[in-house]
Amino acid sequence: MSTLSLRLANSLHNEVKCLAKREGISINQFIASAVAEKMSALMTESYLEARAAQGNEKAFLEAMSKVPDVEPEKIDRLF
Numbered sequence: 001m002s003t004l005s006l007r008l009a010n011s012l013h014n015e016v017k018c019l020a021k022r023e024g025i026s027i028n029q030f031i032a033s034a035v036a037e038k039m040s041a042l043m044t045e046s047y048l049e050a051r052a053a054q055g056n057e058k059a060f061l062e063a064m065s066k067v068p069d070v071e072p073e074k075i076d077r078l079f
Contacts, residue, residue, distance in 0.1 A: 016031065
């Protein structure tokens, strides 16, 4: 476990304090969770970009050509 010194504007600190209290967790837990969520979002973006770079348009179009050209069921329609 590491220790990190963090400077926050007073208004941000007060909001974090209120939100953490409302959630029944410590400010430390709240900030650690927020950092983990942000890291997850950024890492997911990188993962998806890497997967997209491996994409093969020809293979995609070939797979899509096997999908029947029919109207979707009523429950699956967008409008």
